[in-house]
Amino acid sequence: MTIHESQTSSRSNVETGVPGFDEILGGGLVSGGVYLLEGMAGAGKTILSSQIGFHRVSRGEKVLYMTLIAESHDKLLAHLKGLAFFDEKAVAQQMLFISGYHELMQDGLDGFLRLIASSIYDYRPSLMIIDGFRSAREFSETELALSKFIHELNALVAAMNCTTLLLAPLSGNEPHPEHTLVDGLIELNRHGDGMRRAREIEVHKMRARNHLMGRHFFRIAESGLLMFPRLEAQCAAQPGPVDLKARLGFGLPHLDSLLGGGFAQGSTTTLMGPSGAGKTLLGLQFLAAGVARDERCVYLGFYEGPQRLIGKAEAVSIALTDAYDDGRLVIQWQPAIELAVDELAATALATVRKIGASRIVIDGMEGFRDSALRTERFGLFLNALLHQLREAAVTTLVTEELPLYADPGHARGVRVSALTENLVLLRYAETESGLRRMISVVKQRESAHETSLRELVISSQGLDVAECALSPASVYSSPGLSATLQPRRMT
Amino acid sequence: MKTILVVDDEFDILTVWRLLLERHGYTVLTASNGAAALEQIRKTRPDVVVSDCMMPVMSGLQLCAALYEDPELRAIPIILCSAAADIPVQPNPVIEYARKPLSFDTLLNMLRRMAV
Numbered sequence: 001m002t003i004h005e006s007q008t009s010s011r012s013n014v015e016t017g018v019p020g021f022d023e024i025l026g027g028g029l030v031s032g033g034v035y036l037l038e039g040m041a042g043a044g045k046t047i048l049s050s051q052i053g054f055h056r057v058s059r060g061e062k063v064l065y066m067t068l069i070a071e072s073h074d075k076l077l078a079h080l081k082g083l084a085f086f087d088e089k090a091v092a093q094q095m096l097f098i099s100g101y102h103e104l105m106q107d108g109l110d111g112f113l114r115l116i117a118s119s120i121y122d123y124r125p126s127l128m129i130i131d132g133f134r135s136a137r138e139f140s141e142t143e144l145a146l147s148k149f150i151h152e153l154n155a156l157v158a159a160m161n162c163t164t165l166l167l168a169p170l171s172g173n174e175p176h177p178e179h180t181l182v183d184g185l186i187e188l189n190r191h192g193d194g195m196r197r198a199r200e201i202e203v204h205k206m207r208a209r210n211h212l213m214g215r216h217f218f219r220i221a222e223s224g225l226l227m228f229p230r231l232e233a234q235c236a237a238q239p240g241p242v243d244l245k246a247r248l249g250f251g252l253p254h255l256d257s258l259l260g261g262g263f264a265q266g267s268t269t270t271l272m273g274p275s276g277a278g279k280t281l282l283g284l285q286f287l288a289a290g291v292a293r294d295e296r297c298v299y300l301g302f303y304e305g306p307q308r309l310i311g312k313a314e315a316v317s318i319a320l321t322d323a324y325d326d327g328r329l330v331i332q333w334q335p336a337i338e339l340a341v342d343e344l345a346a347t348a349l350a351t352v353r354k355i356g357a358s359r360i361v362i363d364g365m366e367g368f369r370d371s372a373l374r375t376e377r378f379g380l381f382l383n384a385l386l387h388q389l390r391e392a393a394v395t396t397l398v399t400e401e402l403p404l405y406a407d408p409g410h411a412r413g414v415r416v417s418a419l420t421e422n423l424v425l426l427r428y429a430e431t432e433s434g435l436r437r438m439i440s441v442v443k444q445r446e447s448a449h450e451t452s453l454r455e456l457v458i459s460s461q462g463l464d465v466a467e468c469a470l471s472p473a474s475v476y477s478s479p480g481l482s483a484t485l486q487p488r489r490m491t
Numbered sequence: 492m493k494t495i496l497v498v499d500d501e502f503d504i505l506t507v508w509r510l511l512l513e514r515h516g517y518t519v520l521t522a523s524n525g526a527a528a529l530e531q532i533r534k535t536r537p538d539v540v541v542s543d544c545m546m547p548v549m550s551g552l553q554l555c556a557a558l559y560e561d562p563e564l565r566a567i568p569i570i571l572c573s574a575a576a577d578i579p580v581q582p583n584p585v586i587e588y589a590r591k592p593l594s595f596d597t598l599l600n601m602l603r604r605m606a607v
Contacts, residue, residue, distance in 0.1 A: 003578060003588045003589065004589040005589075006590065006592060006594035032592075114510060117507070117511060117514065118510075121510075122514075152502075152507060155501075155507040158592050159507055159508075159511065159593070159594055159598075160595055161594055161596075
């Protein structure tokens with residue numbers, strides 16, 4: 001006995017081609033499924049669905065774009081023309097735009113279903129977009145009639161293996177029968193934070209897929225929608241194998257000696273200190289030590305562009321020009337103005353993976369934090385970012401600014417130091433000869449280290465850490481330091 | 492013009508097969524269970540029956556058995572559809588088996604092979 005199986009029974013995957021969207025959906029749409037895409041006017045429903053449509057067209061498939069009461073086809077096409085994915089040659093060939101309004105007006109939902117059936121039968125699209133689905137809701141005399149229509153639509157597109165997107169305005173908390181009958185419910189919305197607005201997407205329901213729960217940021221670029229799955233929502237993979245004996249140092253013998261040779265590979269370190277104490281330069285020194293060993297390194301910063309940063313490094317004999325020019329060092333610079341932290345993190349992680357980086361310096365965590373929308377999630381976000389870097393076996397150095405004249409314990413916001421394995425502290429000491437920079441290793445988890453206070457010297461000759469501990473007798477004061485500074489024998 | 496009787500207790504399946512098969516050029520009759528189908532078959536003698544297995548009143552399997560027992564109806568080809576992993580084999584050699592969900596293309600291929 002032969003049992004005839006249909007290809008639709010395998011419910012194969014439909015890649016959307018929208019960066020980040022398939023990840024949010026848990027692997028793309030399911031072939032022959034019906035998805036309701038809701039959002040207020042201007043939320044991006046038409047662009048998102050068209051982008052998916054043209055992506056399917058680029059794969060050699062056909063797409064049917066059916067409008068009800070929506071903008072005219074001319075207007076719709078004119079708006080899409082400015083986007084990179086738009087393919088004018090495909091219009092009316094592989095991407096057909098038709099209106100179902102007349103049939104809906106004249107014969108109601110039954111007439112509309114007949115039009116859909118005959119159009120799918122004749123044209124054989126793999127994807128159908130019904131724009132202005134609100135009209136179908138409004139033409140339905142009862143909820144039961146709408147439920148019946150959705151049932152029949154589900155059966156029709158499943159039989160024809162035609163994935164279907166229904167575009168409708170936001171229904172808020174009001175329940176609609178289609179919410180329970182569709183295979184997926186996706187909402188596009190905006191998040192407001194003071195005067196700022198950000199676009200967000202949330203997948204409320206996705207049958208047969210383990211989608212990423214919660215809201216995710218997206219933006220509309222010339223290339224179309226770019227989505228950034230919330231870092232902390234992504235599955236936490238176990239960190240890859242790392243060589244626990246491998247040490248990554250600064251290339252400064254006395255400092256590396258304090259660290260027991262350097263930081264363990266794949267570990268994360270917070271470098272805390274007040275303004276001007278040398279955080280950025282030490283970060284650059286850490287990267288210079290990496291590129292000197294032919295490692296690949298990434299700098300992520302918010303305040304200084306690449307030229308200024310390299311100039312600053314070269315002024316104290318930290319050689320980075322060649323490494324920047326030949327690609328061993330990638331500088332990712334983003335002014336801390338209304339940036340989407342998820343996009344920034346996604347770009348940094350992609351760079352790290354692309355070049356196979358072994359070191360990254362994230363310079364100025366406060367800039368990152370201050371510009372983030374939904375600041376309440378920043379701790380979880382940062383934890384997720386550091387986790388992903390550990391997973392990639394990247395040794396991470398994060399700098400965090402401390403107030404000049406306050407106890408370090410009073411630092412505001414998320415305490416980055418609590419999330420990292422290692423903590424190196426920079427402070428000023430007031431001495432007879434003036435202000436001097438001091439460095440100490442406060443914490444180095446699962447690793448031997450020395451806790452003595454050393455002077456950090458920055459000169460045109462380079463950075464250096466004193467071989468011997470700073471004499472306590474010579475220190476007048478240092479905020480938060482006096483209680484911990486005990487007389488000790490010079491090494 | 493060939494006539495197909497579609498038998499299913501799910502209204503959406505009946506609607507969809509009617510719309511698509513009519514578009515393809517068939518005359519389509521529908522019934523919502525085996526008993527109603529048997530009555531239709533006796534009256535109209537369709538060229539083929541496309542039936543679901545699990546239905547109230549009279550199942551698809553019972554419909555197949557009833558057709559097999561009637562020498563005048565025994566030769567009517569049947570496509571028996573089921574979502575179940577195992578479909579019980581019937582003694583009637585004119586039965587073809589299909590797994591649900593059934594795509595339109597698979598159904599057309601089966602009809603073509605059955606020369607309907």
